[in-house]
Amino acid sequence: MTDDNSPLGEIVPNWTPRAHPLSDPQYHSIQGQYCRLELLNSKTNDQVFQQLYDAFKPIEDMHFKYLKYGPFKTVDDVKELVRQKEQPSSNTVLYTIFVNDIAVGFVGYLRIDCDQGTIEIGNVNYGHELVRTRQATEVVFLLLKYAFDTLGYRRVEWRCNSLNSKSRVAAGRFGFQYEGTWLKSEVAKGRSRDNSWHSIIDDEWSLVKQEFQRWLNANNFDQTGQQLTKLNAKKVNPRQRKITDADQQKYD
Numbered sequence: 001m002t003d004d005n006s007p008l009g010e011i012v013p014n015w016t017p018r019a020h021p022l023s024d025p026q027y028h029s030i031q032g033q034y035c036r037l038e039l040l041n042s043k044t045n046d047q048v049f050q051q052l053y054d055a056f057k058p059i060e061d062m063h064f065k066y067l068k069y070g071p072f073k074t075v076d077d078v079k080e081l082v083r084q085k086e087q088p089s090s091n092t093v094l095y096t097i098f099v100n101d102i103a104v105g106f107v108g109y110l111r112i113d114c115d116q117g118t119i120e121i122g123n124v125n126y127g128h129e130l131v132r133t134r135q136a137t138e139v140v141f142l143l144l145k146y147a148f149d150t151l152g153y154r155r156v157e158w159r160c161n162s163l164n165s166k167s168r169v170a171a172g173r174f175g176f177q178y179e180g181t182w183l184k185s186e187v188a189k190g191r192s193r194d195n196s197w198h199s200i201i202d203d204e205w206s207l208v209k210q211e212f213q214r215w216l217n218a219n220n221f222d223q224t225g226q227q228l229t230k231l232n233a234k235k236v237n238p239r240q241r242k243i244t245d246a247d248q249q250k251y252d
Helices: 046-061 074-083 134-150 166-171 202-215 245-249
Strands: 029-030 038-039 092-101 102-113 119-124 155-161 179-189 190-201
Touching: 038 134, 038 155, 038 245, 046 074, 046 119, 046 190, 074 092, 092 119, 102 134, 102 179, 102 190, 134 202, 155 166, 166 179, 190 202, 202 245
Parallel strands: 119 155
Antiparallel strands: 029 038, 038 092, 092 102, 102 119, 155 190, 179 190
16 A cells, blocks of 8 residues: 555666676677686687686685585586576576686676666686685676676675675675675575675766776786785775665564
């Protein structure tokens, strides 16, 4: 039941569905300052699959702890995962991460909703040589930039196992704002999984983007490649409109 005084959301003028990430072949490869993303699918050559398999082997026990797949026993296991993810029902787009023309990980979009302009960054798989590098940060920046600036999406999400503290910290560092945790969302590897949700919306992207660009500037790194200042995307994104506990109490 509603009445004439019931609040409504903001009008979105001239809204049209957004393009799918695969709609323009020129973006099947996305070049950054320090790394390159290339579409990963069953047509990817065997050398790349071997490099990906090798990249995860030294850290596989810890890396796949909170993921719903892995560790990979063989290179064919990597290929099978990619084959499954490229099925239309998976609603996923994967990219290989290249540094100096070597495949060092993969990442992707999922939960792609062109009609509503929402998309999730997920399947974040960084090999041992990529972890805690400027390239690792640039990967997320490139995906955010493509989603907001090129495709015009309104919302980019980051979802992770609520027990995965590293992923939750990373989400904040990249500027994603915590929105809540869904209890018993999934059963993964025979265990109950609660999912923590984070997002960046288009209103916030301009400031977050500037902070990424500041941090990724070559002048922010010394001769050994160490950062001179930290990335503070979370702090530059003071979300103004959000559901707070106080808001919810009005309805309890």
